[in-house]
Amino acid sequence: MSETPTPYVAGKPLPPESAAALMARIPGWGVDLDPKDRPSFPQERPGIPTGARWDFPERQPEEWIRERSIEHAFLTPVFGTSTPLKGTSGAIRKYAYRKYSEARAAHWLLLIAADRVDAWEHHLRSLATLRPDNPVTETGVMSEFSGNGLRSRFGQKRADVSHQWIDPLLVGGPWVLAGLGAVAAVRGLRRRARGRG
Amino acid sequence: MRAMVYRGPYKIRVEEKDIPKIEHPNDAIVRVTTGAICGSDLHLYHGMMPDTRVGTTFGHEFVGVVHQVGPSVQDLIPGDRVMVPFNVYCGSCYFCSRGLFSNCHNVNPNATAVGAIYGYSHTCGGYDGGQAEFVRVPFADVGPARIPDWLDEEDAVLLTDALPTGYFGAQLGDIVEGDTVVVFGAGPVGLFAAKSAWLMGAGRVIVIDHLEYRLEKARSFAHAETYNFVEYDDIVVHLKKATDYLGADVVIDAVGAEADGNFLQHVTAAKLKLQGGSPVALNWAIDSVRKGGTVSVVGAYGPIFSAVKFGDAVNKGLTLRMNQCPVKRQWPRLLEHIRNGYLKPSDVVTHRIPLEHIAEGYHIFSAKLDDCIKPLIVSTTA
Numbered sequence: 026m027s028e029t030p031t032p033y034v035a036g037k038p039l040p041p042e043s044a045a046a047l048m049a050r051i052p053g054w055g056v057d058l059d060p061k062d063r064p065s066f067p068q069e070r071p072g073i074p075t076g077a078r079w080d081f082p083e084r085q086p087e088e089w090i091r092e093r094s095i096e097h098a099f100l101t102p103v104f105g106t107s108t109p110l111k112g113t114s115g116a117i118r119k120y121a122y123r124k125y126s127e128a129r130a131a132h133w134l135l136l137i138a139a140d141r142v143d144a145w146e147h148h149l150r151s152l153a154t155l156r157p158d159n160p161v162t163e164t165g166v167m168s169e170f171s172g173n174g175l176r177s178r179f180g181q182k183r184a185d186v187s188h189q190w191i192d193p194l195l196v197g198g199p200w201v202l203a204g205l206g207a208v209a210a211v212r213g214l215r216r217r218a219r220g221r222g
Numbered sequence: 223m224r225a226m227v228y229r230g231p232y233k234i235r236v237e238e239k240d241i242p243k244i245e246h247p248n249d250a251i252v253r254v255t256t257g258a259i260c261g262s263d264l265h266l267y268h269g270m271m272p273d274t275r276v277g278t279t280f281g282h283e284f285v286g287v288v289h290q291v292g293p294s295v296q297d298l299i300p301g302d303r304v305m306v307p308f309n310v311y312c313g314s315c316y317f318c319s320r321g322l323f324s325n326c327h328n329v330n331p332n333a334t335a336v337g338a339i340y341g342y343s344h345t346c347g348g349y350d351g352g353q354a355e356f357v358r359v360p361f362a363d364v365g366p367a368r369i370p371d372w373l374d375e376e377d378a379v380l381l382t383d384a385l386p387t388g389y390f391g392a393q394l395g396d397i398v399e400g401d402t403v404v405v406f407g408a409g410p411v412g413l414f415a416a417k418s419a420w421l422m423g424a425g426r427v428i429v430i431d432h433l434e435y436r437l438e439k440a441r442s443f444a445h446a447e448t449y450n451f452v453e454y455d456d457i458v459v460h461l462k463k464a465t466d467y468l469g470a471d472v473v474i475d476a477v478g479a480e481a482d483g484n485f486l487q488h489v490t491a492a493k494l495k496l497q498g499g500s501p502v503a504l505n506w507a508i509d510s511v512r513k514g515g516t517v518s519v520v521g522a523y524g525p526i527f528s529a530v531k532f533g534d535a536v537n538k539g540l541t542l543r544m545n546q547c548p549v550k551r552q553w554p555r556l557l558e559h560i561r562n563g564y565l566k567p568s569d570v571v572t573h574r575i576p577l578e579h580i581a582e583g584y585h586i587f588s589a590k591l592d593d594c595i596k597p598l599i600v601s602t603t604a
Contacts, residue, residue: 030467032512038466040400040425051420051445053564057555058399058423064551065393068543070321073551076297076363077313082328083294085246092344093331101331103246103312103360105338105348108275118273118344127335133526136272136345137495144230144269147276163233165585172582172591182452184432184482189589191493196232 092122114143145199164196225279225354226580226599231269232588234581239279242350242358247294250362252304256379257352257599258283259580260308261409262522264588265479266343270495271524273332273344281599282308282340283382284352285375288362295362304366306359307549308383310338310349313364324546329360335525337546345525353580353599367553377560379598380410380567386552387520388414388476392422394518394543395472400425404461404470404510405446406503408436410570410596411520412476416444419472421564428464430457430506432482435593443569451483451506461510469512477503478521487529498524505531511540519544573597 031038047054060066082102089109093100110118117139125132151158161167168174178186227237242251260283266274288302298304311318311326317337318326329338330347341351351357359366369378388411397403403419405412408431419427428447429440437448449464451457462469479499480492483506491500499522507517508531517540535542559565572595575583583597 031465032468037468040402042425044399044423047420047425053559053562054420055399055423056559056562056564057418057421060396062555063393063422064555065321065390065548066396068321068394068545071319073321075311075313075318075323077318077361078296078363079314082312082314082361083247091331094333096334097331101328103310103329104331105344105350106245107279107344107348107350108277114275122332127333127525130527133272133498133524137526140269140272140274143276144233147229158229158233159235160233163229163235163581165234165581165583168582168585168591169589172586172589172594174589174591177589177591177593181434182432182450183590184452185590187485188482188488188493191489192232195493 092119094122094127096126112143112146114139114146117142160196160200223355224577225350226281226577228266228274228278228280229276232267234267234280234584236578236580239354241356244290244292245358246360247292248361248363249292250288250295250298250359250366251290252284252286252306252352252357252359252366253289254284254286254352254355254357255601256285256375257281258379258384259353259583259587259597259599260383261411262342262478264584265522265524267584267588268480268492270479270492270499271343271345272526275344278341278343279350279354280341281351281353281357282342283379283384284340284357285369285378285382286352286357289356291362297363298366298368303369305369305378305382306340306352306366308339309365309546309549310340310347310360311364312361321548321551322545323548323550333525339546353577355577355601365550367550370557373557373560374568376568376571376598377566380570380596381553381556382549383547384410384570384596385414385556385565385567386549387411387547388416389418389552389556390545390547391415391474391476391518391520392418394520394545395419395474395516396541396543397422397424397472399423401471402426402428402465404428404430404473404507405476406430406474406507407476407521408433408440408448409476412474413440413444413570413595414567415474415476415520416440416446417565419474420445421559428461428470433590436595439570439595457483458506458509465512469510469515471512472516472518473507473511475503475507475517475519475521479523481521491528495526497528498526499528501528501530504528508535508538508540511538513538514540516541516543520547570596571598574600576600576602578602
């Protein structure tokens with residue numbers, strides 16, 4: 026390194042290792058040195074064969090009214106059919122798509138809100154099935170034991186340990202609050218029943 | 223069939239679902255033999271990606287065997303072993319015809335600002351993914367390709383996203399001989415980006431992370447100089463000192479939306495979902511690259527705004543280059559590099575998890591337990 030640090034003078038110091046040394050040390054060093062050997066140079070390049078034999082693809086049947094961005098001219102010819110809109114979360118999502126473009130924060134924030142509503146709709150519905158949601162098995166938290174949870178975290182220089190404690194609160198907190206709410210509701214009903222008696 | 227199913231943030235389980243059906247004449251149904259969990263799947267798992275619906279099956283890194291094809295499919299037949307790029311794309315729209323396969327306009331009705339990706343929320347098209355026994359693959363004559371006989375299954379699955387994305391990230395940096403390249407993130411994509419930077423003639427490659435076992439991998443696998451940002455009061459100042467106060471010529475953000483290093487940024491983005499991503503690595507990239515340098519972004523960010531230090535990027539005259547990787551464009555050259563022994567993608571695989579134990583796999587990967595770098599989902603029925 027020069028006496029005067031690099032940016033204050035015109036010259037650029039040579040790399041610490043010569044090309045020959047790098048070639049000897051690192052398999053394949055420099056084989057893509059020529060940009061022409063780089064498949065995404067330039068990023069936008071017409072004429073790459075794709076296998077498409079159509080100008081516009083045949084349309085996939087729309088078996089239910091498929092929500093779409095209002096920035097699209099029409100429903101795209103092909104689309105995913107996983108998990109159609111349903112329930113309150115579906116209504117929120119439908120509104121977000123119909124009312125706001127992707128340019129609007131409201132569009133995305135409504136979709137995020139709908140995701141939280143969706144999760145609770147399904148949690149509650151699962152309680153009435155033979156397979157209710159199980160926060161222990163579904164979070165995979167038992168792998169803390171098989172995956173060396175303590176050794177992996179402590180005594181390491183890890184930045185994420187400072188916030189990982191929030192995760193159980195995010196996952197378990199609403200369940201605890203819902204449980205407390207249910208207990209309070211049952212107590213309230215009992216009190217009311219006693220009052221009548 | 224058995225499939226991984228999202229049940230809400232941090233919660234997934236395996237459920238019985240119908241085998242997907244042909245919905246378009248150019249569809250194929252692929253029986254998945256090996257899949258993977260991607261670092262970007264964790265953004266879905268943590269509930270950060272808008273319109274991630276309960277019941278969705280994740281998974282955009284998978285290989286398998288063609289089970290069924292639609293009537294217009296000409297290039298594949300049942301029984302073919304195929305690798306499938308994470309991009310769903312038509313091959314004929316304005317963008318595909320210019321090589322921008324990851325920006326296809328014909329496959330994602332939910333958004334124009336992103337193409338379509340398997341198992342990556344309705345924001346990315348609403349397709350179920352490959353962490354299942356079967357998956358629907360649209361445009362079977364466009365995206366998938368037969369796996370060469372000489373290629374290992376585990377190398378092939380890493381060609382569906384992680385390796386091409388890292389290689390693409392290095393290309394976006396426009397590296398010239400002798401450049402100093404800094405890579406933020408020593409996950410699979412960062413490791414592949416670092417390795418690729420050498421192929422493009424970098425003179426020095428530096429990798430930054432906070433997980434020591436991943437930095438060790440960056441040294442042994444990617445021949446990189448490494449720094450743990452936790453050890454430095456200010457990693458940007460350290461990088462300036464390490465480059466004689468010039469800054470790096472090229473910086474690659476291979477971290478994306480859940481970057482650590484700033485508690486407030488991380489919590490507002492990853493926990494409270496008030497940002498599209500925690501732009502800590504991106505801001506460090508902007509500040510540690512030299513004036514006139516290039517920042518390449520291949521880390522995944524959500525569509526909501528993020529607190530990016532854009533003024534510094536303007537005032538330093540930076541070139542910012544970014545995209546989702548158009549995977550299939552990378553394959554011919556990457557296959558040459560694998561065959562020549564320059565790259566061995568499966569060297570980053572640390573865990574092989576049966577589909578039935580995928581909830582544990584997500585937790586291990588998410589919490590960075592057990593020195594996890596890349597978990598694969600292995601089929602128990604194939």
